[in-house]
Amino acid sequence: MEWAAKNFDFVLELSVTHLLISLVPLVLGSVLAFALVRLTPLKLAGTIGTTFSAIYAIPSLAVFVALPAVIGTSYLGPTNVVIALSIYVAAAMFFSIRDAFSQVSKPTVFIARAQGLSPLQLFVHVELPLAIPGLIAGLRVAAASTVSMASIGAIVGVRNLGYLFLDGFQRKIPEEILTGLFAIFIIGIALDLGLWALGKALTPWTRRSAQRV
Amino acid sequence: MFSLGELFDWLTDAENWTGRYGLANLFVEHLTLTLVSLAIAGLLAIPIGVAIGQSGRGETLVIAISSASRAIPTMGLMFALVMVMGVEFRQFAVVLALVGIAIPPVLAGAYAGIKSIPIVIREGARAQGMTTLQQIRHVGLPLSASSIAGGFKIAYLQVVSTVVLAPLVGLGGLGFGVIQGLALRDFAQLTGSAAVIVLLSITGERLFAKAQGKLDRRLTLSKTNR
Numbered sequence: 381m382e383w384a385a386k387n388f389d390f391v392l393e394l395s396v397t398h399l400l401i402s403l404v405p406l407v408l409g410s411v412l413a414f415a416l417v418r419l420t421p422l423k424l425a426g427t428i429g430t431t432f433s434a435i436y437a438i439p440s441l442a443v444f445v446a447l448p449a450v451i452g453t454s455y456l457g458p459t460n461v462v463i464a465l466s467i468y469v470a471a472a473m474f475f476s477i478r479d480a481f482s483q484v485s486k487p488t489v490f491i492a493r494a495q496g497l498s499p500l501q502l503f504v505h506v507e508l509p510l511a512i513p514g515l516i517a518g519l520r521v522a523a524a525s526t527v528s529m530a531s532i533g534a535i536v537g538v539r540n541l542g543y544l545f546l547d548g549f550q551r552k553i554p555e556e557i558l559t560g561l562f563a564i565f566i567i568g569i570a571l572d573l574g575l576w577a578l579g580k581a582l583t584p585w586t587r588r589s590a591q592r593v
Numbered sequence: 594m595f596s597l598g599e600l601f602d603w604l605t606d607a608e609n610w611t612g613r614y615g616l617a618n619l620f621v622e623h624l625t626l627t628l629v630s631l632a633i634a635g636l637l638a639i640p641i642g643v644a645i646g647q648s649g650r651g652e653t654l655v656i657a658i659s660s661a662s663r664a665i666p667t668m669g670l671m672f673a674l675v676m677v678m679g680v681e682f683r684q685f686a687v688v689l690a691l692v693g694i695a696i697p698p699v700l701a702g703a704y705a706g707i708k709s710i711p712i713v714i715r716e717g718a719r720a721q722g723m724t725t726l727q728q729i730r731h732v733g734l735p736l737s738a739s740s741i742a743g744g745f746k747i748a749y750l751q752v753v754s755t756v757v758l759a760p761l762v763g764l765g766g767l768g769f770g771v772i773q774g775l776a777l778r779d780f781a782q783l784t785g786s787a788a789v790i791v792l793l794s795i796t797g798e799r800l801f802a803k804a805q806g807k808l809d810r811r812l813t814l815s816k817t818n819r
Contacts, residue, residue, distance in 0.1 A: 437798035439754030442787040445771055449600065449784045455775070521663065528666035532758070536775065545672045549762065554676045561669040568664035 383555035384562075391544070395563055398540035402527045402567070404462055409469025410477075410519065416470070417477045425478070432471035440464060440529050444536045461533035468529065469522050476518025480511040509583070516579035520572050527568045531560070541567075603781035604788065614769055616789055623766040623793065626759065627752050630691035631699075634748060638696045639741060642703025643729055646737075655704045662697035667755040670694065675762045683762050694755055695748035702744020706737020739808035746801035753794045767793065 384391060416428055435443075443464040448455045453463070484507050492506040534542030541560045548556030580587065603609060610616045645651045671690040678686040710733065718732040757768035770786025773779070 433802075434795050434798070437750050437794045438791050439757045439794055441754070441757045441768065441771055442790040442794075445775065445783050446787040446791065449597075449780070455778075455780070455783075524660075524663040528664060531666040531668050535758075535761070535772070542666070542668060545666075545669050546761070549672050549676060552676070554673070557669060557673045557676055561666065561673060564666050564669065565664055572664070 381555075383553060384559045387556075387559075391541075391559060391563060394539060394541045394543060395567065397538070398527070398530060398542075398564070399567055401458060401461060401533060401538060401540055402465070402523070402530045402571070405465035405469050405530075406519070406523055406526055408462070409466040409471075409522070410473050412466065413470040413473035413477050416474055417481065428474065432474050435467060436471040440468070440532050441535060443467070444533065456537035458533070458538045460536065461530065461538050465526055465530060465533075469526055472522045472525070473518055476514060476521070477511075480514025480518065481507060483514055484510040512579060512582050513586070516575055516582075520575050523571045523575060524568050527571060528564060531564060599781050600784050600788065603785040609782075609785065614765075614773075616767070616770070616786070619765055619767045619769055619786075620789065620793065622764075623753070623756050623768075623790075626688065626691065626756050626764070626766060627749065627797075630688055630752050631695055631745060631748055633688070633692045634695035634699050635745065637692070638699040638744075639703045642700045642741075643707055643733060643737070646704045646707025647725070647729060647733060652704075655700060659697045659701045662694070667694050667751060668758050671755060671758060672762060680763065683764060687759055687762065687764055691752050691755060694751050698747035698751070699741070699744040702741045702747075703737065705744075706740030707733050709740065710736045736812065739805050739812065742801060742805040742808055746798060746805060749797050749801055750794065753790075753797060757790060 417425075420428060444460050445455065447453060447460045447464060451463075453459050488506060488510065489502065492502050497505065530538075530540055531542030531545065534540055534546055541564050544556050544560030544563075548554065548560065608615075612618070642655070645655055667690070670693065671687060674686040674690045675683045678689075714732065714736070715728070718728045723731065756766045757771065759766045760769040760772045767786055767790045770782045771790070774781075774783025774786060
């Protein structure tokens with residue numbers, strides 16, 4: 381723990397970068413997946429699903445270094461990492477968003493429509509709230525894997541907690557590697573708890589019914 | 594910017610395929626490391642997963658392991674093990690890390706497979722007087738085979754992408770060209786190696802998905818035959 385205490389400010393700085401480089405893809409990827417689920421016709425859904433599961437299969441380092449050849453970005457730096465992680469998040473969230481919305485019970489939707497709700501009202505007041513448990517569950521899985529995958533970005537020059545693995549290995553400081561592992565684990569747990577709390581806060585009715593029973 | 598023509602030239606140059614650090618040798622190394630780790634993980638995780646699913650004991654353990662494993666960066670795990678066990682044992686340490694990465698999905702697949710068998714079928718097997726071992730051999734394993742294949746598919750993806758990082762701790766595998774390409778700014782080598790990695794991972798994923806689908810269909814077929 382001596383190493384971690386001595387380099388606390390440095391670890392904190394890396395942690396902030398790590399958190400940012402995980403959060404931005406989480407938001408971007410989810411928005412992209414959401415748009416794809418809602419806006420593409422059903423006929424295309426199968427093709428998009430197959431494409432995404434193929435993309436999901438590609439090792440992240442390969443995506444980080446293949447992106448410059450495909451879209452012409454620089455080989456080093458955070459841009460590729462953010463884009464690649466966003467694609468991974470989109471690939472994972474595409475399936476969980478689709479499932480979350482298809483699990484909203486059909487009679488509920490029909491009743492809401494019969495009551496005269498406009499499509500927008502139907503979405504905001506009925507479909508979205510009822511899909512929240514599924515959405516949060518998907519986000520929790522995506523967040524955990526994004527936080528741990530982001531560390532690989534250190535190989536292409538992103539200064540996040542993954543840097544501690546590379547530096548600690550080269551300078552033979554086991555403590556540095558363990559600090560990195562621990563910090564990433566903490567960030568993952570914190571995000572997971574945050575999403576869980578968000579899910580609870582957004583679905584107050586599940587709590588109330590649980591109390592009544 | 595780097596062009597597709599250069600990539601094609603690099604990939605079709607025989608020189609890049611032969612020798613100690615040629616693509617052919619690195620490919621074999623990559624695949625060997627992956628398959629050996631998957632085999633060891635299967636030998637350990639399938640019996641445990643089946644036992645937990647069958648007995649219903651230790652279920653929280655499976656859930657805890659599979660959710661905790663997602664939050665641990667595979668890269669850090671590999672580096673830490675190599676460091677702790679010593680660089681001279683790096684081959685052993687890397688396999689150990691890969692086995693650790695592969696166990697949670699295979700365990701979850703085996704457990705979920707047994708769990709998803711309708712209780713009527715499981716109780717029926719017992720009522721016919723099958724011993725526990727017979728129940729597992731003739732009912733549990735055949736019915737959970739596709740779920741186990743699904744677990745192996747996820748494990749394969751994670752192991753293949755972690756092996757890409759093996760050159761950083763002094764081992765081979767297809768990541769070698771990526772790491773060296775980054776260091777030497779040799780973008781042809783970098784992109785060429787990445788292309789072969791993409792090919793390996795997607796082909797493997799498709800094969801596992803196909804096996805899973807086949808095992809699934811066999812079940813539905815035998816159901817309709819009856």
